[in-house]
Amino acid sequence: MADWQIIAGGVTAAKGYQAAGMTAGLKPSGAPDLTLIVSDVPAIAAGVFTKSCVRAACVDFNREVLAKGGQVKAILCNAGQANASTGAEGWQNAVECAALVQQALNTEDGVLVASTGVIGKQLLMDKMRSGIAKIATILAPDAGEDAARSIMTTDTVPKSIALETAIDGQTVRVGGICKGSGMIHPNMATMLGFITCDAGVEPQLWQQMLSSSIDASFNQVTVDGDTSTNDMVLALCNGQSGLLISDRNSAAAQKLQAMLQEVCMSLAKAIARDGEGATCMIEVNVSGASSVEGARQIAKTIVGSSLVKSAVFGNDPNWGRIAAAAGRSGVDFDQNVLNIQLGDFVMMQDGTPQEYDRQAASDYLKTDTVIINVGVGNGNGCGTAWGCDLSYDYVKINAEYTT
Amino acid sequence: MADWQIIAGGVTAAKGYQAAGMTAGLKPSGAPDLTLIVSDVPAIAAGVFTKSCVRAACVDFNREVLAKGGQVKAILCNAGQANASTGAEGWQNAVECAALVQQALNTEDGVLVASTGVIGKQLLMDKMRSGIAKIATILAPDAGEDAARSIMTTDTVPKSIALETAIDGQTVRVGGICKGSGMIHPNMATMLGFITCDAGVEPQLWQQMLSSSIDASFNQVTVDGDTSTNDMVLALCNGQSGLLISDRNSAAAQKLQAMLQEVCMSLAKAIARDGEGATCMIEVNVSGASSVEGARQIAKTIVGSSLVKSAVFGNDPNWGRIAAAAGRSGVDFDQNVLNIQLGDFVMMQDGTPQEYDRQAASDYLKTDTVIINVGVGNGNGCGTAWGCDLSYDYVKINAEYTT
Secondary structure, three states: OOOOEEOOOHHHOOOOEEEEEEOOOOOOOOOOOEEEEEEEEEEEEEEEEOOOOOOEHHHHHHHHHHHHOOOEEEEEEEEEEOOEOOHHHHHHHHHHHHHHHHHHHOOOOEEEEEEEEEOOOOOOHHHHHHHHHHHOOOOEOOOHHHHHHHOOOOOOOOEEEEEEEEEOOEEEEEEEEEEOOOOOOHHHOOOEEEEEEOOEEOHHHHHHHHHHHHHOOHHHHOOOOOOOOOOEEEEEEOOOOOOEEOOOOOHHHHHHHHHHHHHHHHHHHHHHHOOOOOOOEEEEEEEEEOOHHHHHHHHHHHHOOHHHHHHHHOOOOOOHHHHHHHHOOOOOOOHHHOEEEEOOEEEEEOOEEOOOOHHHHHHHOOOOEEEEEEEOOOOOEEEEEEEEOOOHHHHHHHHOOOO | OOOOEEOOOHHHOOOOEEEEEEOOOOOOOOOOOEEEEEEEEEEEEEEEEOOOOOOEHHHHHHHHHHHHOOOEEEEEEEEEEOOEOOHHHHHHHHHHHHHHHHHHHOOOOEEEEEEEEEOOOOOOHHHHHHHHHHHOOOOEOOOHHHHHHHOOOOOOOOEEEEEEEEEOOEEEEEEEEEEOOOOOOHHHOOOEEEEEEOOEEOHHHHHHHHHHHHHOOHHHHOOOOOOOOOOEEEEEEOOOOOOEEOOOOOHHHHHHHHHHHHHHHHHHHHHHHOOOOOOOEEEEEEEEEOOHHHHHHHHHHHHOOHHHHHHHHOOOOOHHHHHHHHHOOOOOOOHHHOEEEEOOEEEEEOOEEOOOOHHHHHHHOOOOEEEEEEEOOOOOEEEEEEEEOOOHHHHHHHHOOOO
């Protein structure tokens, strides 16, 4: 089924989308900080949001837009201020930003807004007002990479992907960009993802496709419940490819779902690899659990363990920390059937430590992708999670972020 | 009610206890690594253990001893090897160690065992055998500080406390020692606590007193469920003071409970302060929650947040991270009533950011005890949690622990 190919263009690869990224002056650094993504025709929108009860104004605002069920014309994103913990003034600012985009694009269709940056700071509205007026005039159908850059905060590289395939004789594309750094608990800082697709999908089905894709991807670089004030993934589909999908059991729906999930996984892995201060990506595969959810939770607990992450950074094949993290994940299993493998090195088999070449295993941890495979029984539940090691630079970055 | 006084002696302060600490050769460093605590007469024992399903042999062994309901003569503790993830051989070794202590002390009463160190390594049984034979000959009634030292691993200071008061005309003492370092998620590495008391308490009541005390203390330097393979607190009471308690509603029981809890809190705070690489202790007080459990959970989530901890280390009064951590704690509250205070600096009031002296607040974070007060509503639930900041040295310690 995976007969798609990677294409250029990121969030503007799909038909009928334009974007722009620019410096509006929201960040002290002068780096690009304002992003606009626009669909030529009103699009179906889906979203997945932080579960935190301390939420940015943009989160509540977007929920309201989506709840109204109308169509969406554009996504506006600013970096610099998170517009979270900003009270009534923050809410008014979010409302005004969306209205300014509507005005600039001369549309009454919905506009979604996203913010990332320092919590507790009001948006610099003067800069936002002039920025929005300007950015609407520089939209371009090949500006996906600009958009990927202008949503960055502590990211060291832009994160962008687009895939193309044929479905029912139509060429269909899904593209996306994201920002976020895989931290100790990855989504304690803001993770934003914006996805565009040129298929036309019935609204409820599009939301289901997005939610399911995120469970297997973005949520697996996060520890359950550890969401930030601003986390969100927004996805638009505008039907410009000519393909329309309404039956969730159709082959077309399944193929689009798979491609959407691949886009989400690619972006999620890019976040893990670009973790703050990270020197490598860690992938944890858990098999043999009694459920997919259980396997995912064990995998997330291992990849989120500061002790495991520190050991990988130190090139220390200290597999006991992997066993300990699995054990405290909250998912019950029999420790006498536990298997742990680090790359090709079998470290524990059926709950018993195995002999292995310690130096070679330490050398393996110097690679830029570390694979940890864990078996917890004979169940059918499998799950994967991604993270990164914990380095001195993580502390440096986070000790000095606002001052 | 808190009319106790601090006395010297630690785990041997209570009447009828002896202890010893020595170097048995289990640690490569040559530091003391074997500890024995003995009650002159068989004692009532209670224990609280890790909830992890990957458990050290000593955890399962002690559970069996306590389940049998017999009386306990001694606690043996080794550092160097955790005897966790060690399969059937590890279990046999735990059984043998306890039997060797019984033999050395010429008793058939129960012996509890505890281990801390590297996971997945078998106990060095030759060293254990000669060590146990030796340590039983050097027991002393004033060796509490030796015992506090010989249970240490990455701890930088021994942790010991003893309190004395009069109850019903009798002089009663509770003493204790512990080891553990408050890490990013504090009890991902082993936390051990050993408590002795010379009151006589009915077994079920003694267990309840211990469990309740731990909920307010040791469990508040930990993130829920984040227990290691070896965590345990063991408590003995031997009746040698002459005070006997069987009615849980008596004033005597309540006074002893309060003193036991104070011992546990003192030890728990010592763990937080001695966090790996820590430069200060952080205390988070949450009030206004709808339940004590909810308040405790919010407090734990804040104090366990790597972003909060990094900010404190960087002397950065980034209170937005405190709001974000509270929000994702899993305990629901209205963000529009959120209050956040850092020391004397009010940073958020009723969900709205407040003006404060940024430089003075930054200076406050340079003190060795940082107090964060958070209000989440009008409920009666209050809770406190303790932790430490996250420094470069945390990463260094944990990247290099076994290699």
